[in-house]
Amino acid sequence: MKKIAVFTSGGDSPGMNACVRAVVRTAIFKGLEVYGIYRGYEGMIEGDIRRMQSYSVSNIVQRGGTILKSARSQEFRTPEGRKKAYENLKEFGIEGVVAIGGDGTFTGAKIFFEEYGIPTVGCPGTIDNDLYGTDYTIGFDTAVNTALEAIDKIRDTAAAHDRIFFIEVMGRDAGFIAVESGIGGGAEFVMVPETKTDLNQVVKSLKNPRKSKSSSIIVVAEGDDEGNAEVIMQKVKEKVNNKNKDFKVTTLGHIQRGGNPTARDRVLASRCGMAAVEGLLSGHQFHMAGVVNQEIRYTPFADCIGKTKPLNPDHLKLIDILNI
Template sequence: MKRIGVMTSGGDSPGMNAAIRAVVRTAIYHKLEVVGIRRGYQGMIDNDMSVMQTTDVSSIIQRGGTVLKTARSKDFMTPEGMKQAYDNLQAQHIDGLVLIGGDGTFRGANAFFDQYAIPAVGLPGTIDKDLSGTDFTIGFDTAVNTAVEAIDKIRDTADAHNRIFVVEVMGRDAGYIALYSGLSCGAEDILIPELKTDMGEVVTRILDDKRRKKDVHIIVVAEGDDFGNAEAVKAVLTDSVPDADIRVCVLGHIQRGGAPSMADRVLASRLGYAAVNALLRGEKQVMIGQINNEIVSTPFKEVVKQSAQIPADMAEMTVVLTA
């Protein structure tokens, strides 16, 4: 192996730059050339790529976003797109790939690599922490900390006004961001897709609290909750809680940006470093994850999107601490 490509794909997540940096530095350390492919699979098709040096990854470890940009590519879903991508990789003499992204990135990889034999290693880069094969994904820790800082601010104004706030956080089909940010902020209710949401119970608790002169109530709801989103929750409360002063905050895309946290930088560095070593060792078509503080490889085909795996003690604790 002499020349590898690296790209980011799918939704961006804080720490992707730290991963790119680790890949580039590790590759160069091992005398490999590295080509940065811009905008994910679309950049492969458009031949939008160029060689990266150590200076290209200087002072990016602390930056949000991705210097290689990212995209979702429809063209890559077609046989013609894949062929074009492969031809371009061949023309660039790229004989190994590091793919940083979420489950869509690896699904895209499967179809491609069934046909074109180029060794590829993936890194889990998504704020959603919704992938098997790893305990954490690059960006999750930062995203939740961003949500936590936002909800802390909302707590200040909620306390000042004795208000009810419904705060919607990201996570797509997974409730991790909601669960961890809700626990961290002492939310009075946390609604996630993995646990059946009973709005009747939520209303009862609010009414009980009001009777005990506790009017402040912060409900953190996952965007993918089974009951519905923040506006849906607000609608029920408006109908059921007399004189309630209810506000909705949808935290939105601030959760995707910002300087990555320490945990994400270390995770990204470690996985990026491991990815290049895996390629050099001859591993291919695997995602590199971290499980119980150890580096683990999982074949792309076995990497699945999964909702939150909540340990039993945490589920019970959630009930007790929000009671």
Template structure:
């Protein structure tokens, strides 16, 4: 293998640039020609490909987002689109790919490998931490710390006015951001997709807590089955007199995706990038390079896509104990 390419796809996450940097420089270190593909699978189809040098990735390790941009490609979902992408890779002589992204990225990579046999290694880039085969995903730690900074500030005003705040964090299918923010931010309650919490449970908790606390923080993951933070707040308010409690909602939204990556995300991105390139050199393919128990592991895309990554039961118990 002499030529490889790297691209980012799906939602951006802090630490992707550290991963890109690692892929480029690891490849060059091992004597490979390394190419970048702009705008993910769309750029692959359109031939938006250029050769990278070591200096091409200078001064990016501290930056959020992705210098390679990201886009969702409807055309790549078709066999014709994937054939166009393959033809472009052949045109540049590219023999292997490093795909940085999440479930959708790896699903596309798996199909592409099965149809055209191009060796592909994945790096887990998503703030949700919902990818099986790695303890943490690139961007998760930064997202949690960004959310915690906001939660700390909201708690100040909640305490000053004796208010109950419902704070919505990202996590459409996963409660990892929610549970870590709940524990780290001292929340009185955390509502996540993985656990069943009814409105009656929330109301009972508030009525118990108000004997000792005048303000409260409730963390709501966006995928919570009872609804988003506003819907849950409105349901809870119906159980209280108008003058009894003042309720507020804050949706943190996409601020959780941006910002300078933490040291942990820079290191994780760098490790996964190196592992992906060296995996390609060793003949690994159709799998993701992750880190479990501080050791690099390769997990088949099929497992990354289909296997659940449950919340740590100790975290759920800890949140329950600390919220009293």
């Protein structure tokens, strides 16, 4: 293998640039030519592929977002789109690919490999932390700390006005951000897609006159079974039926995707980027390079996208204990 390419796809996450940097410089260190594919699978189809040098990734390790840009490609979902992508890779002589992204990115890579045999090693780039085969994903730690900073500030104003805040964080299918930011932020309740939410328990707590707290923080993952934060707030407000209690909603949204990556994310991204290149050279053809128990582990794409990564039950128990 003499030529490889790297791209970022799907939702961006802090640390993607650090991962791109590690891929490029590891490839050069190993004597390979390395190319950047801009705008993910869309750029692969359109031939937006450029040679990268060591200086191409200078001064990016601390930056959020991705210098290679990201896009969601409907055309790549079609056989015709994937054929164009393959022809462009062959035109550049690219023999292996590093894909930085999440579930959708790896699903596309798996299909592409099955059709054309282009070896691909993935790096887990998603703030959701929902990929099987790695303890943490690139961008998760930064997203949690961004949410935590917002929760700390909201708690100040909640306490000042005796308000009950419902704070919505990202997590359409997974509650990892909600759980960790909720524990770190001292939330009274955390609502996640993985468990059934009991609104009656929330209402009972808010009605309890023995509760010394006049303000409360409730963290809601956007994919909770009872709805988003606004919907849940309205349901709880109606059940509490107390005009003296002031209910507010804050949706953090895409602020969680931006910002400078934490040290933890920069190191994780760098390790995964280096491992991805080494994986391609050692014969891994459709695997993700993740970190499990501090060690690099290669997991087949089929497992990454086919197996569910569960929340830590001890974390859920901890929330209940700390809420007494």
